[in-house]
Amino acid sequence: MLEPRTGESGDKRADSIDRRDFCKKALKRSSIVAAAGAVGYLAYKKPEIQSFFGAREAYANGTGPGRFSLRGDSN
Amino acid sequence: MTRRYCIFLQTMVVLAFAFVLMLRSPNVWAAALATGTPISFKVTVTKVEMWNGSLWVTIFSGSAQLDLVAGGIFSGIGNLTPPEGTYSKIQVTIRNSFPLLGSVNYQGVSYYTTGVDGGDPGTGSLATTVSGSQAEYTFYDPGWGNLNDEYALPEQTISPAFTVAPSTDFQPTLRFTLTDMLELDSTPPPAPIYWISLSLLTVTLVLP
Numbered sequence: 180m181l182e183p184r185t186g187e188s189g190d191k192r193a194d195s196i197d198r199r200d201f202c203k204k205a206l207k208r209s210s211i212v213a214a215a216g217a218v219g220y221l222a223y224k225k226p227e228i229q230s231f232f233g234a235r236e237a238y239a240n241g242t243g244p245g246r247f248s249l250r251g252d253s254n
Numbered sequence: 255m256t257r258r259y260c261i262f263l264q265t266m267v268v269l270a271f272a273f274v275l276m277l278r279s280p281n282v283w284a285a286a287l288a289t290g291t292p293i294s295f296k297v298t299v300t301k302v303e304m305w306n307g308s309l310w311v312t313i314f315s316g317s318a319q320l321d322l323v324a325g326g327i328f329s330g331i332g333n334l335t336p337p338e339g340t341y342s343k344i345q346v347t348i349r350n351s352f353p354l355l356g357s358v359n360y361q362g363v364s365y366y367t368t369g370v371d372g373g374d375p376g377t378g379s380l381a382t383t384v385s386g387s388q389a390e391y392t393f394y395d396p397g398w399g400n401l402n403d404e405y406a407l408p409e410q411t412i413s414p415a416f417t418v419a420p421s422t423d424f425q426p427t428l429r430f431t432l433t434d435m436l437e438l439d440s441t442p443p444p445a446p447i448y449w450i451s452l453s454l455l456t457v458t459l460v461l462p
Contacts, residue, residue: 245418247313248332249302249346250427252325253295 286437290358290450294390295317295322295432298349300404302331304416305343311336317349319329322430336424340417344429346459351402353392357385358438358450365438365448367391372449376401381438381448410459424462431456 302314318330357366358381365381366388372380379391398405416424435453440446 202395243371243418245338245422246333246424247302247334247336248423249299249314249318249328250326250425251297251320251322252330252427253322253427253430 273284284307286439286451286453287448288358289361289434289436289453290356290436290438291433292354292356292436293323294353294355295430296320296353297428297430298321298351299328299331299346299428300349301345301347301406303345304336304341304412305345305409306337306339306341306452311339311341312344327425328428336418338418340415342412342415343409344361344412344426344459344461345406347403347404347406348428348457350398350400351392352394352407352455354451354452355390356436356450357388358436360438360448365450366409367436367450372447373451377438378449378451381450391450395452395455397454407457407459410461412461427460429458429460442449446460 257343274401296319298317298319299315300315301312303310303312305311308446313334313336314331316330318328320326322327355367357364359365363383364385365377365383366385367390368382368387369389370380372378376394377396379393382388392401394401395405396401417420435455437451437453439451440448
């Protein structure tokens with residue numbers, strides 16, 4: 180008769196706790212990575228977020244939209 | 255006899271041609287006494303449009319005035335952000351109304367513009383020799399329609415085409431030729447009345 184497949188320990192209860200613990204940690208790591216990614220993306224895309232980080236002007240000057248001005252003079 | 259008649263006819267044709275040319279050039283008949291350059295000349299831009307390859311995009315619409323003698327950027331048409339695209343033509347619309355200040359020196363006497371008509375409204379400013387009475391007079395160019403009409407200057411090709419991108423800063427210049435554009439005229443003596451008119455305006459849009 181085959182033993183039911185459990186984890187390495189062979190203890191069903193311990194394996195269940197290990198798995199839950201692993202899932203929790205994986206979830207935590209994923210959320211940290213996702214949050215970091217989102218902040219990085221928004222900081223790159225949105226000047227307002229840059230201003231939150233204190234670098235709005237530098238960002239605006241470097242990657243602002245094209246500009247148009249009409250000058251006037253005489254000769 | 256026939257030959258002489260031919261020569262006479264030819265002479266008449268030449269004289270008639272010369273006469274027509276003189277009629278078409280008022281300056282031949284009424285040369286200005288003297289000319290001068292405005293010290294202030296205000297121009298109002300009402301619209302700026304650019305062609306993006308399929309339609310005219312309005313970059314500015316409203317009323318932006320600038321004294322072209324001082325020069326600079328039209329108030330309200332600075333640091334605008336055009337919609338993304340590549341533009342190959344531009345057209346500027348101005349108001350046919352040019353408030354100006356200026357004077358003309360004639361035989362050692364300065365004649366200044368006033369706010370009073372010295373002829374048809376908008377075409378001649380009654381002149382004064384009192385500098386303290388100098389005032390702004392609003393001219394218009396009858397060739398561009400009525401006073402305060404909007405006049406679209408000829409569209410101009412942008413070459414190379416202007417592409418809106420993060421680092422682009424497109425600054426064309428509206429330039430009027432104002433040197434010696436003021437002309438002093440008068441009625442005949444013994445009690446001449448002086449007035450200042452504006453010769454035909456020349457405007458160009460200088461692209462960067």
